[in-house]
Amino acid sequence: MLSKTIKFTDTSLPSFTPNKQESSFSPLFSAHFLQKLIAELVGTYYLIFAGCAAIAVNAQHNNTVTLIGIALVWGLVIMVLVYTLGHISAHFNPAVTIALASCKRFPLNQLPAYITVQVIGSTLASATLRLLFDLNNDVCSKKHDVFLGSSPSGSDLQAFVMEFIITGFLMLVVCAVTTAKRTTEELEGLIIGATVTLNVIFAGEVTGASMNPARSLGPALVWGCYKGIWIYLLSPTLGAVSAAWIYKMLSSTQKTEPEFSNTASSHKRVTDLPL
DSSP, X not given: OBTTTTBOOOOOBOOSSXXXXXXXXXXXXXXXXXXXXXXXXXXXXXXXXXXXXHHHHHHHTTTSSHHHHHHHHHHHHHHHHHHHHTTTOBOOOHHHHHHHHHTTSSOGGGHHHHHHHHHHHHHHHHHHHHHHSOOOXXXXXXXXXXOOSOOOSSOHHHHHHHHHHHHHHHHHHHHHHHHXXXXXXXXXXXXXXXXXXXXXXXXXXXXXOOXXXXXXXXXXXXXXOOTTHHHHHHHHHHHHHHHHHHHHXXXXXXXXXXXXXXXXXXXXXXXXXXX
């Protein structure tokens, strides 16, 4: 979520009202599927725009927003988007979409389209910010330039492990609050947003707390800076997939928790998890 200065990820959630007739072989290009893609595109755009705009403002105005402020922006925008678009689709994060597909919670044939629109949304938001703010072009070679993408402050290993842990934590929370009966749907956005805020506070200065391949890839494409990009594509994806499978194993041992379905039309509060 943070940039080279302070960067955040972002995150997306699943749609909370899945179509019960949708399966792993559901037809593409239907009106319902198009609505989902539009929701993912719009949601990812606003997620990256709001979070990265906070970073840009903070960098250009003597750190007036602060790390805590940036963390709150990322958490609040995720919360708002979940409540606004969650009934349609609210992943906003390729790592979340891939994790759900790996557990058969999401149609595999829709995966390429979802990832494509998520990356497009992030890229468009990054391009908008580059036009709005006076940001230097050669960000990779100039120490004091503001880069709104993701860049490790320490070693690659440190960044990889941190992104793996925080994305796994986020995915675990998403699975828990959208499937368990302990929380109501009205609290899902708040809890997920709080988790994003928490992750950014302690990991933002280390890796930028991306937790989202699209959040890192969009700015990288716009600024042409790909240093360490493999970390932000691979680590969050592995972290999210691992957490989804861990929760699947945990929930299957408790009869009070709904188990993952063998079809793409899983539990109504998990099918289209955002992250």
